[in-house]
Amino acid sequence: MANLKLTDIAKTYGGTVNVLNNINLDIQTGELVVFVGPSGCGKSTLLRMIAGLEKISAGTLEIDGQVVNDIPPAQRGIAMVFQSYALYPHMTVRDNMSFALKIAGKPKAEIDATIERVAKTLQLGELLDRLPKALSGGQRQRVAIGRSIVRNPKVYLFDEPLSNLDAALRVATRLEIAQLKESMPDSTMVYVTHDQVEAMTLADRIVVLANKGIAQVGTPLELYESPQNEFVAQFIGSPAMNLFPGKVIGTGDVTSLRLDGGGLITSDVPTTDEDMGLTVNVGVRPEDMLITEVENWVMECTVNIIEALGDVTVLYFDSLEGQAPWIAKLPGIHNGLRGQSVRLTATPAKVHLFHNGQSLLYR
């Protein structure tokens, strides 16, 4: 029911601590946008600025075309779900959910009807007269979500809503949120998370925040398949993408590269003649590494550690001095590779090229 427009938004705490700069973002009506990024990069800060709980230091925030920088949270048409649930501990579930409506002076009959309806969709019927302390974590989270729904907001804001739940419950609640979104196709949602799976499965678009700004915005698969920079490449996907230093030795529609370790590889990323001899980082995701016998190998290394997960096997290799190990993720079970020397390669379509941290695909 509402679109969000962030223009040149910046945040400085106390006049000195600069946290975010030049945030430009358009969020369409009905979109679910996920903010991800390393801890402390300002995800919560950005969300709280949208909510109105944190002052916007510079730039403008528009909701539905209206500048809301100086409008208090309650009048922005937003609802927020906190990581700690933030339920009012002294109120029953029913009172928690109806608090905003009572404050807004809605008639009692209407409030009751709304609570009944929302409680039914979230299966909270039994719990309406309990206090929050008598609820499990998952139930508390549902109440927190219910409390935001009853207000019928234009924009939902979630700050790591699932991070206090255990793994199984997190999956279940994630599905519930996906269904909830489905049932309210017009409501716009902004969702902050640490969890990649949550981001990949829920998001229409993902915003990766890093270094006080936006590293990339795109659909989950865009971010996965064509990351704009090394940061996004290594942040999205698990384990992180391998980076091999190398040089361009052949240009054109496909690019040939020689790696510092002596390996050879080609990439589908096109290059021009000027790129000849360019030093690049060649990025290959662990799951795109293939064991090979051919000459065009990326690397030939001894397997250090094996993690057999059943569906996949993760191999760890020594990398350059002081850097994270190189990793390959092979489908299926591979016993007896430990201590063996293997050659690895990747198909050209899966080989990413970065120069000075930026992808050569986006130029």
Place this chain on the structure above:
Amino acid sequence: MHPALQGILTIAFGVGGCVGYFYLSNIILDHAIFPARGTHIARNIRRANIVRPWLFLLPALLALGLYLAYPVFETLRLSLTERVPGGGSVFVGLDNYKQMLGEDKFWEALQNNFLWLLVVPAGATAFGLLAAQLTDRIAWGNLAKSLIFMPMAISFVGAAVIWKLVYDARPPGAEQIGVLNAIYIYYGGDEAQQWLTIPFWNSFFLMAVLIWIQTGFAMVILSAALRGVPEDTIEAAIVDGANPFQIFFRIKMPQIMGTIVVVWTTITIVVLKVFDIVFAMTNGQWQTQVLANYMFDKLFRANDWGVGSASAMVIMLLVSPILIWNVYNARKEMR
């Protein structure tokens, strides 16, 4: 010997004595009575650990027994006896209580105590809560807090003297120094009033002193409690559209209700025992008598230990249930 020197010696002797007691008794327990060696080493250690808490508690138990428990029973006994001229005493049953109940002064004291009970805890808690909330968010809040807390450091008698000056009235013609009279006359009062002699209202002037003292206590405790209210419940309320008043009364206050009750009852107990303020300011004249001062009058002025003890028992009976409730609530809060 100089009194200050005497004081320092007493402190040194007391503290040194305590440390010495704990240290030596512990050594004796561990090495002489239940030595941690030999064939029964495990049993000895276990027994030593059972005995140790009692060993450490012993001085406190003895002191409390001597100064608290024994007087209770002795007072109870005295309240049932009467002094015989020439020495000794006789058992008189409930006669002292009957005599006390027949006295107007007693009923006046009881009435005033209830009035104090209604006004002072409510006033001190409300002002304390207000001060806690208001000083929390401002830059000079801590300075304000220390100022509000300062009366706690003044003895009741000292406070009474200060406030006596506030209520002071000099004969017409002499230079007036009382602040209250200054305000009264500024707003059109005709002449300086003897505030403390105006029945009914004078009790409230006395109560103001205790409120002034206890507000600091309430503020400190409630301010800590207010800080314990989770920030995000407040933010959730802001998003829900609550204004600052609604946030205070509907989100913050209910969450610290337990602490408010503890503060309230603690002040209630202080109020039931109030003595010094009344003693120093009016000595119970002009219908300001309270139970503790009544007891003092009987016990030490009229030398009537029977009725004095009987009124002491009444005070204890009134305080006990509140004390028990207070401890119960405080424990609940700590959990």
